[in-house]
Amino acid sequence: MSKTICYCKNVSELEILDAINNGAKSLHDIKEKTGACTGNQCKELNPSGKCCSGYIEKLLNKPDASKGCSCCCD
Secondary structure: OOOEEEOOOOEEHHHHHHHHHOOOOOHHHHHHHHOOOOOOOHHHHOOOOOOOHHHHHHHOOOOOHHHOOOOOOO
16 A cells, blocks of 8 residues: 555555656646645644645655645645
8 A cells, every 4th residue: 555645635655656657747737636735634634744745846856845835734
């Protein structure tokens, strides 16, 4: 079983990597293809208490992944 990345929308790391392998190049693309990072309960549902956007950016190999949340939690 693949690790859950987006707890709000129950999206796995495998689903995100699949989207990347199928052309997703940005967080916006990931949102459209998987629904990840479109919820609003990161702090309540994610055991780490953080938004998934930073981890998704790391999977996308983006150098600005440490900027913090860029989804609905801002």
